[in-house]
Amino acid sequence: MYLLKIEFKKLSSYLTFWVLLGISLLSTFLLTYWSTEFSFRINSAAHLINTTSWYQFPSIWGNVTWLCSYANLFFISIIVITLVCNEYTFKTIRQNVIDGLSKFEIVLGKIILIIGLSFAMTLFTGTVCLVFGLIYSEGAINFSGMFNNVNYLGDFFIQAIAYGMVAYFIATLFKRTGLSIVMFFVYKSIIESIIDWKFLPNNLGDYLPMNLFSELTPKPFAQTAANALGKGIFSMYSITSPTIEILAIVYIIAIGAGVFLLIKNRDL
């Protein structure tokens, strides 16, 4: 717990961090608020979606977590990369070790921070879901069923941690903020796609880390649309719960170990 306290003391008057966190929470709210408009444009099959049911319990949990996972991807990675690379730029990671933290504690402190950030984002997203759900349910709340899909929030939490850990690994590798942010998104949107498309047969690409993390919050109307059209036009994701959660956690632990090994064998 004292590791979290140390991390918090470092951030207490760091304006950039609070601004980034504020924007990420704001964008979660705005995405949810505008989401009924978006859903028309996102998919050509969108006319099949009943937008009035978008905010209804219990489907709102899956809908909003899917949408806000993009804010998650974007902001948690930028926040983590900024904080980690700062430690290298200011050489404070070196000073922290001189002052008394072991390299293991250094890594553990940041992982706890990532978990804390993910928890805060999940809590906020959950609150937004609850508020929108209550407002738009038009009095017909089915209390027994309203938390049926709340497990999406758990997946959202795991996903936030996972994105944060990938960002941590890349930041540790490159040490410079700008380069690390670029590499994070290059890996996510280019490198994994190329590996998937060029080198991996069949559904093996589904096991690539970013692909897998992204599918923790699946596209909500893909199944609906496929069903409505009466054919499997959407290539459905091959890994299902709970395998996907277990694999995600295994990846998270492996990435954490990777970060530790990088730092352990490095002169600070």
Next chain:
Amino acid sequence: MEQTILQINSLSKNYGSVKALSDFSCKIEAGKTYGILGPNGSGKTTTLGIVLGVINASEGNYSWFGGSTLNKNKHRIGALLETPNFYPYLSAYKNLDVVAAIKQITNPKIDEVLDFVGLEKWKNAAFKSFSLGMKQRLAIASTLIADPEVLILDEPTNGLDPEGIADVRKLITAIGQKGKTIILASHLIDEVEKVCTDVIILKSGKTIESGSIYEVLKGDDTIEIAADDLNSLSNILKSISIIKSFKKVNDKISVSLNKGNTAAELNKAIFEKGIVLSHLFVKKKKLEEQFLELIK
């Protein structure tokens, strides 16, 4: 109380083919003030970086406080390595608060140490607004925050004005007198001479001398002699056993004697060989010259 604070056994560090440190061993005992002296790039910071856990040694090992791990003992050590590293957006006070949290001190005397280094007026100013001297003072304050038994200072007067340099030296002496162990790395011999009791001299990653400052730096004097016939003088010098070495410098000969022999004995020996000296002058060797000779 004779107690080993730090034991270093044949430490080596290679950067590619460059040997930054080779086979370095030493023993730091409680209550002494050590100076690690050496020119830039001689391995001072590498050595301290290794024992503080930020640099991985290529070979060798070290142990703090008789065998326990460093991590559990870091609150007993205050260390300043090279440049002061702090969070630029945090104030002096908050930066020290982070250090205190890392060292897990319950009631850190932050105001007290800031006062001690003369930064109390700037305690709420962001670190990024500080001058180099102020940054250095803050770094010294952070080493004192846990009231440590051992103080490791790497070039602590770097960037300070003359007044600041004098302050820091006074401070180090005062801390040393409290019975604390100090390890001071410096390339300024006059700094080491003023505050240290023991000295280790490094050159290109190798120890070339170590011991009490008196033994190491108070070297032999040289004696300058001359006679009317300089050639026959230099001929007979070869046969005098108390001479360690001699060389001709212009129209005089510079002689260094074996330990314990005096200029009077030399004069007598030369006289007995039948030569009368026209000039004899004992040159007290300055520390600076002694140091430069050692690292040659």
